[in-house]
Amino acid sequence: MELIDIGCNLTHDSFDADRNAVIEAARDAGVVQMVLTGASLDGSKKALALARARPGEHFATAGMHPHHASDWTTDVATRMAELATAPEVVAVGEAGLDYFRNFSPREDQLRAFEAQLALGAETGKPLFLHLRDAHEDFHAVLSEWRDRLSDVVVHCFTGSRKELHAYLALDCHIGITGWICDERRGTHMKAYLHEIPADRLMIETDAPYLKPRNLRPKIKSHRNEPKVLPWILGTLAAVRGEHPADLAATTTANARRFFRLPVAGSFG
Template sequence: MIDIGVNLTNSRFDKDLATVIEQAKQAGLTNLIVTGTNIEESEQALTLSKKYPEFLYCTAGVHPHDASSMGKQALTKLRSLLAQPEVKAVGECGLDFNRNYSTPQEQEEAFIKQLELAVELQLPVFMHERDASARFIELVTPYIKQLPSAVVHCFTGTESELAHYLALDLHIGITGWICDERRGQHLLDIVKMIPDDRLMIETDSPYLLPRSMRPKPKSSRNEPKYLPYIAKTIAEARQQDLQSLLVNTQKTSNRFFNLTP
């Protein structure tokens, strides 16, 4: 199992990170992809990946929340980070019109710069989209055929949005959101639409602890070791053998991030 989205630079992992990583290995995970959400955290993600070679890899990018920081200096630093062998994708980048911590214009400019960088360097893109699907599709479409691949991570959208993303040949990352009876029920119905070679799985730790887990963990912190539960939920929703799902998502993730199986 490969967890394609783990925020290990988050302060909630500061006290016991080594234990979290060891428990992920014991749970059967073969790799964790540490998410870079701004320049500083991308640098931290790279440092972690160097500390745990061949188990941790990372992305480097500027999240839409941090898009206002995407100046020339940030772009230069990002280019340098993306040259490192442990960095496997550009991102997390995209659009988030839900909170607008950066203005929509700043978000769009930062997203386009990172799409252009991914095309230039021929790296996959790890993308975020929230309440911005129509504009997101408009911005991605001109670049998609020039990119090696791209994933909408932590997909939580509608059936129509999923159909549009699949038509663009995007990969789809599914998290423990699918285990949330309050807001993730629709994913149980539409996750079967995703082809085997487009589906990847993730925890987005420390966020999105699967609410349906029993017994319920004492801590609200999500961890990579819970990925098997998310995978089982997805397999059941797809009416698919769990082992087949694991084999397929592993193969897809290895190919997407250019990892050696």
Template structure:
């Protein structure tokens, strides 16, 4: 993979994760050298969202973030946490509400706690007119039900790290959501179904992300010594998608950049 073949945005990187503590600045530098000129840091708790904003301010131009409470941490949602998020949404670096949604797979928070926290964040999104950065696992029907209820009041959003079925894909598309694709498609064990679905995603609804440090693409050669995923691997994901869709990767890069700008309005900051 040669450097700077494309100009890309990683719309999902967990840069506050401790896996990046030793070399966070180098990770950003390596991403820039690979043509990943813009990062959207994922907020997963009130405290992590505050940290994400600090990182945006520390590392400067073209580093943005979301602010929200991941369903795993829904039990932490409180009036104080809601106020923290409301305050963070006033920061110009915060471009989306989330990572928010439902995860009935592990239930680190009860389904009731998750539904409450998600509803609160949907209300916040409608108040501040920011798009949603969505997580969902084993809770599709309930999540879609809640999204439909708020559809006319929110500024759209992205189904982050989508790994679902064709039916689930079309449910999200019917809600005018964007679809975030990760290195999951590079996994020959579990990504085959999603790889086949890539042609079903309208070009104007596709976004790409690493979800680093998670989901290292398994087919990178030579295989990285570390299992830690990095934003500099985003061009590899782009090329895998382009191959599956039978289009030129440079054309795809331009399209996903346009899509990211349309949803998150990166270039409108400060205007």
């Protein structure tokens, strides 16, 4: 099976000591391509640098996570727009709203979110979006911009069935993580994961975050890695009543189409 991790924070400092080994372990597990998340200006630059080091295998996003929204300035906007023009940058984001922690004031989050939606509209690149505990504002803002945007994925979706269908109605894709492997928080999602249309579904680890709690054999480290993507795939396939190989083919094809990626092995 060939898998694509559409959301991996490979620039995180927890990977500094063994990043190459992490990449090799992911390859051995069948993860043939990764989209590396840019969550700040510095993080977006680092993601782009890593993508350029492995052309055709790694790709980057350029954006500002809502946790860092207060850092969004005119200068940051200019630099982010420059990054977004790079061919290795395949999406704008991680942008959105996070009212669970409110590390940045909500007004700053809304301002940065709209600015990045505008950047997506200007560049024509897909949007990689973050949502947590902010459905009403997030949906309202996205609805205003949706007809000016290209493809949109609500990554690491954790919401309700009603929220899911609200984003499907906006022609959004849905990214699923190891959250569904968490018996404390993800159980509610299993009742409706089969309702996500096959052509709107993608998978991701969000590493180093969200290590699947039901992972077997267990890994002593709390750090999540892209090599566990097959475990997330297997959990999702079981819930949807699909064969893992079929779901792998579907989600990989969706990711290539969404992010406009080459077929693995067709580069360099």
